Amino acid sequence: MNANPSTVSYLEDKKGIWNWLTTVDHKKIGLMYLVLILGSFLVGGILAMLVRLELISPGEDFYSADTYNRFFTMHGVVMIFLFIIPSIPAALGNFVLPLMVGAKDVAFPRLNLASWYVYVVGLLLAFWALLYGGVDTGWTFYTPYSSEIQGPVAMIGLAVFILGFSSILTGLNFIVTIHKLRLPGITWFNMPLFLWGMYATAIIQILATPVIGITMVLLLFERLSGIGIFDPSMGGDPVLFQHFFWFYSHPAVYIMILPAMAIVSELISTFSHKKIFGYKAIAYSSVAIALISFLVWGHHMFTSGQSRFAAMVFSFLTFGVAIPSAIKVFNWLATLYKGSISLETPMLYGLSFLFLFTIGGLTGLFLGTLAVDVHLHDTYFVVAHFHYVMFGGTVVAFIGGLHYWWPKMVGKMFNETWGKIGAVLVFLGFNFTFMPQFIAGFRGMPRRYYTYGEEFTVYNVLSSLGAFLLGIAFVIVGINLVMSLINGKKASKNPWKSLSLEWETQTPPITENFEVDPVITHGPYDYDKVEVQ
Amino acid sequence: MSSSFHVAHHFSDAEQQRESAKLGMWVFLLTEILLFGGVFVAYAVFRVWYPDMFYNAHKALDVTMGTVNTAVLIVSSLTVALGIREIQLGRQKQCTRYLLATIVLACVFLVIKYFEYAHKIHLGQLPGKFYTFDGIAGTNPHVFFSIYFLLTGIHAFHILIGISLLTWVMIKNMKGHFSAQYFTPVEITGLYWHLVDLIWIFLFPLLYLIG
Numbered sequence A: 001m002n003a004n005p006s007t008v009s010y011l012e013d014k015k016g017i018w019n020w021l022t023t024v025d026h027k028k029i030g031l032m033y034l035v036l037i038l039g040s041f042l043v044g045g046i047l048a049m050l051v052r053l054e055l056i057s058p059g060e061d062f063y064s065a066d067t068y069n070r071f072f073t074m075h076g077v078v079m080i081f082l083f084i085i086p087s088i089p090a091a092l093g094n095f096v097l098p099l100m101v102g103a104k105d106v107a108f109p110r111l112n113l114a115s116w117y118v119y120v121v122g123l124l125l126a127f128w129a130l131l132y133g134g135v136d137t138g139w140t141f142y143t144p145y146s147s148e149i150q151g152p153v154a155m156i157g158l159a160v161f162i163l164g165f166s167s168i169l170t171g172l173n174f175i176v177t178i179h180k181l182r183l184p185g186i187t188w189f190n191m192p193l194f195l196w197g198m199y200a201t202a203i204i205q206i207l208a209t210p211v212i213g214i215t216m217v218l219l220l221f222e223r224l225s226g227i228g229i230f231d232p233s234m235g236g237d238p239v240l241f242q243h244f245f246w247f248y249s250h251p252a253v254y255i256m257i258l259p260a261m262a263i264v265s266e267l268i269s270t271f272s273h274k275k276i277f278g279y280k281a282i283a284y285s286s287v288a289i290a291l292i293s294f295l296v297w298g299h300h301m302f303t304s305g306q307s308r309f310a311a312m313v314f315s316f317l318t319f320g321v322a323i324p325s326a327i328k329v330f331n332w333l334a335t336l337y338k339g340s341i342s343l344e345t346p347m348l349y350g351l352s353f354l355f356l357f358t359i360g361g362l363t364g365l366f367l368g369t370l371a372v373d374v375h376l377h378d379t380y381f382v383v384a385h386f387h388y389v390m391f392g393g394t395v396v397a398f399i400g401g402l403h404y405w406w407p408k409m410v411g412k413m414f415n416e417t418w419g420k421i422g423a424v425l426v427f428l429g430f431n432f433t434f435m436p437q438f439i440a441g442f443r444g445m446p447r448r449y450y451t452y453g454e455e456f457t458v459y460n461v462l463s464s465l466g467a468f469l470l471g472i473a474f475v476i477v478g479i480n481l482v483m484s485l486i487n488g489k490k491a492s493k494n495p496w497k498s499l500s501l502e503w504e505t506q507t508p509p510i511t512e513n514f515e516v517d518p519v520i521t522h523g524p525y526d527y528d529k530v531e532v533q
Numbered sequence B: 001m002s003s004s005f006h007v008a009h010h011f012s013d014a015e016q017q018r019e020s021a022k023l024g025m026w027v028f029l030l031t032e033i034l035l036f037g038g039v040f041v042a043y044a045v046f047r048v049w050y051p052d053m054f055y056n057a058h059k060a061l062d063v064t065m066g067t068v069n070t071a072v073l074i075v076s077s078l079t080v081a082l083g084i085r086e087i088q089l090g091r092q093k094q095c096t097r098y099l100l101a102t103i104v105l106a107c108v109f110l111v112i113k114y115f116e117y118a119h120k121i122h123l124g125q126l127p128g129k130f131y132t133f134d135g136i137a138g139t140n141p142h143v144f145f146s147i148y149f150l151l152t153g154i155h156a157f158h159i160l161i162g163i164s165l166l167t168w169v170m171i172k173n174m175k176g177h178f179s180a181q182y183f184t185p186v187e188i189t190g191l192y193w194h195l196v197d198l199i200w201i202f203l204f205p206l207l208y209l210i211g
């Protein structure tokens, strides 16, 4: 043991690869997740570049239609199951959540480590399948196509099942930690909104993920032993697969966006140096989103032959889920109002989120409207919409959160100028890429084809150039963060002057997080009452 | 508290640790219900689609064996509950006996299930494309057996996991790990076992007693 263990940071404590691989420290596990998640982001990003490369002009340019189908499918699978879903909860949440409740660790540290290994197994399977040629079903794996074609569909199905397990274990750990491990003085309405977001996310992880699990099991049996329940030629029902799939995958978009909203609440308040406006409204709206999200899955199936009445109900409920999202946006705006806003890198991402998520959310209403959806279904409008939500929303918030907690995690400051340049380029590159897709889609360009009619050329050229700009932006962001590890300034305890508990311990924190259990004297947003040192 | 030697470093006391473990198990059980929920929904859809076939096909199941198995599982739920009570009272030996009884009953369940499966495999009453039997009137009788084997198969898999967990806590108990102060693993394994039993209580009428 070290002579003075109480001030040794978790990074200095117990070094060596073996100690990392067997650690139960939530901070190290969070970093281990982060490395793999960013690696997956890179792979998914390269696949996206390949997709945009083919689409830079109509016709077959660089590779075959068949290869194109595999690329866009694997782009979706990698980005959704390996990157976005675990990104904020498993990497940042794991690191920050116990610190925010003042605990020494999550409730079940060994289970936490187990979830990482489960994730690794899922990741290896998915990448193995990718090297094996990948699949061309689209990330939705619709039957009966997916149960009949050649290729490693079963392997990917199994990977999705396993990755779901990892996600469930993370959610379970977070629910119990938030319920049982809060320090005295941290009440439900006195905890950072990040925790409300994580809690609502965990509810969905717990209740929705088992359904994709069983769906993948059924798909596996469908392929391996021909049980036929999704096969119309055997008296089965392919639409049942769609119901199962979307019963998970719609709530799953909230597994992806709620953590982003959770980060944004922290960013907006911290960098406005102002008490968050409408704490309870933001908190409750997270839970409302989690609950309503289970009742809207049919909006993915307006054109799949479900009953007209069902479609109307799903459409109505889809509008309903927009309300709590809008409540959040208005509360964030109200927080900004008359705040003393400082535009540091994390805040630039926070503001980008507000702008991009609002566009993503509003265009979702177009798609939730029955008659309009019949026109827009399976066009690039849908692609643009969900990239505005998932990328403009979640990924931007994730990168913002990463910059925000980076000093606490690694103990070094990144270069602020390059950080800002990166943030602005991400914003520009993103809009450059996806804004033209709204127009192309609205004019009828269908998604998932390697080619398109001449009239769509201008939008696709813009989109592809935007994608390359976005790629360059992320290279800058990545280099900036890596350089900070090499020659970054040492980070202080609380570089952003936040009142949240994770900034009260040393940077980087000790293994046990706090030398003594902190005494709670103020709330996380009491900028009106407390002067931050 | 005298029981502090079993409290992990990140909990403030034994009570917090026990409460956390129990909540964790309850949350996990929720996921199990949703997992089975998927197959139950498939059951509901196809029973509505093919009501006559479901009625005809269910007659191929052996109600006697199903009833015996239901009784076996209900008794096993009782024995595991008694086991938990014994360890709460600090009686390790009695607890071990009840845990052993639960494991034996679980194995009896699987043996009976094995005979049921063997009979169906022999007759060709199998899922999907393996279905070769032709004594059941109605459309697509193989769908019934797809659902039957999925539900009972996934359930049997959970019985196997239950047996492993019960064996693990029994061995730990024999080594003297548990006492009236610390028995959380016994308790949460018991919770899991009750759920596995409960799911069978739903499976049995849905499959064997279609009226």
Ligand SMILES: [Cu+2]
Residues within 6 Å of the ligand: A249, A250, A253, A296, A297, A299, A300
């Ligand atoms: Cu949806």
